[in-house]
Amino acid sequence: MTVQLRAITGWPGLHFDGDGVLRFGDSHPEGGSQAARSLLASAQAGKNLIVIEDASGDTNVVFCRVAEGRWKSGAGGKPPAFVVQIDFADFSHVTGDEDARAAFNAGWGVMHEIDHVVRDTVDPGGPGEAGECEELINRMRRECGLAERAEYFYTFLPGAGQSAFKARFVRLAFERAEGQKKRRRYWLLWDAERVGGLPAPDQVAGR
Numbered sequence: 001m002t003v004q005l006r007a008i009t010g011w012p013g014l015h016f017d018g019d020g021v022l023r024f025g026d027s028h029p030e031g032g033s034q035a036a037r038s039l040l041a042s043a044q045a046g047k048n049l050i051v052i053e054d055a056s057g058d059t060n061v062v063f064c065r066v067a068e069g070r071w072k073s074g075a076g077g078k079p080p081a082f083v084v085q086i087d088f089a090d091f092s093h094v095t096g097d098e099d100a101r102a103a104f105n106a107g108w109g110v111m112h113e114i115d116h117v118v119r120d121t122v123d124p125g126g127p128g129e130a131g132e133c134e135e136l137i138n139r140m141r142r143e144c145g146l147a148e149r150a151e152y153f154y155t156f157l158p159g160a161g162q163s164a165f166k167a168r169f170v171r172l173a174f175e176r177a178e179g180q181k182k183r184r185r186y187w188l189l190w191d192a193e194r195v196g197g198l199p200a201p202d203q204v205a206g207r
């Protein structure tokens, strides 16, 4: 994930230090996204404590999610805490177009959840849009020259009702402008039974 966050931010010295604290490094950015750097700088300067937790194999975590944390010994004088859970195993089950895969990994998932905490954004309630959170993440993808997430919700493969095999597989659309008018679509594909989220009341990839 460190390597992915370096690519997204363009900060070559970004790392987690010995105490697990995310450090940006002191080098100048090389490529990457300005919006991503601003978001992480806001997170660092903000009032909330953000904890990143490895939730690999947790069936309740579909890629990523964030929840408000609770201090064990009372919250008196302590900052509000948020726990970002990442299921790294889920990301390893994703296949599909190279261009879509570059735009969807644990690093991008973390940026999405951090945006929820920092800007208090919400995800869309229904299909047909990427949502205000992904809007900023898509700007980062553009700045990195990557395809953008076209939808927030994943959908079953066409013809899913026809076979048990297809019924397990879902897809998520990404796209990139090609020339003036055309947009080219790229797909991510995964087995929803392995990743979790089925039955899918909300069909969400990364809350």
Ligand SMILES: [Zn+2]
Residues within 6 Å of the ligand: 112, 113, 116, 122, 123, 133, 206, 207
């Ligand atoms: Zn979300």
